[in-house]
Amino acid sequence: MRLAVISDIHGNSFALEAVLADIARQAPDQIVNLGDVLASPIAPRETAELLSGRNIVTIRGNHDRWMTTLRVEAQAPVDRFATAQLTDAQHDWLATLPATAVVEDVYLCHATPTSDEAMWLDTLWDGRTTTLPDEDEVTRKADGIVYPVILCGHTHIPRAVRLHDGRQVINPGSVGLQTMHGSPDARYAILDRRDGRWSASFRTVAYDTEAAARAAEANGFPQWREALIGGWATPVGLFG
Template sequence: MRFAVISDVHGNGLALDAVLTDIAVQGVDATLCLGDHVSGPMDPGAVAERLMGLSGSMIRGNHDRWVSETEPDALDPVDGFARAKLAPRHLLWLSGLPDTAVFNGEVFLCHGTPQSDTEVWLDNYWQGRQSTLPDPDTILGHAAGIDYPIILCGHTHIARSVRLPDGRRIINPGSVGLQLVHGSPDARYAIIERRAGRWLTSIRVVEYDCAAAARQAVANGFKQWAPALATGWVGPEGLF
């Protein structure tokens, strides 16, 4: 079994197209999606259309939940922009996505942690460019009762793989559409496969026209997104 994992596209159609093109030559059996699909000031509608055409398990993130369930006048500016750019069929699709899922009886999907789509798991929230790994007890606590060899999460936009003492792996593939504190604007996703009884994970880094994505954000009235999209050096402060 060999599959791709994408997360946190955040409405960045240029980054998504580059990643899907790369996935197409990887020989995967499915592409799994971990949420926060559309909330970004680039091209939310195009992202929704592309993701709706994929096969493979797909869940929603906290921003997907807010966009599809919150009254428009109560949304923050970025989520409000995304909702305004989505057709009714896109909103119906988002509202129908589950919070968690299981793929092929072996892979558990969540956005933040199994208990919450807003909690962070493998990384604490940033302070400027710093992010710290939580203590082992915190990581293990969120994994309690999740009896699958592969556990997937997103939300922090930082790619990381953690192996628990019992052999379970928790993997965050990073973000397709919005790089934070990486020092690189390139899109990220994961390829995971089981080979000869062993699980292997690789994080792929894909170049795309990040300057064009930054220009889209500026043209749509969100110039504060441009440094993150164009450089990948900055933290999330002030983006949402």
């Protein structure tokens, strides 16, 4: 069994297109998507079009929830821009995404099993860098989840952690928005189950970051350029 795990596309159709081409070469049995799909100043509608009609198990992220439950005036500027770009059918699709899902023996959540906003495998310091929290804190958030693999996204930082009882918590990183790890390339993960054991491998995919940055600028969000073309920037201020 082979799973491709994508997360935090953030409406970056340029990154998604490159990642989907790379995934096709990996020939997975199933693709899963951990949310924050369309919140973006880049290309939310085109991103929804790229995903449409594919058999991808998708859950919702905090931005997907905000785009479909908050009044437009209450949304952050990037979410408001993205919401306005969507067709009614795309908006309806986003609104129906579940908070969590299970595929085979793999559990999917956006941030943690009980929150779509909490940090799990990373503590954010001064908006500039992250570190792995201590073991007790990481383990506590997996309480009650009996599956051998727990997938999460949200922090945009790829990590694979194995708990003492053998369960793994895996974050594939972000397809569309790299911050704080010094590379603009799109990220996702491949999971293989052999002899009942899951192994993860992380992939980086180069894509046309300049085109994505230009689209963000043209739509009125120049602060995205530095993150998109460099991957070193802080996430602070990108959505506000």
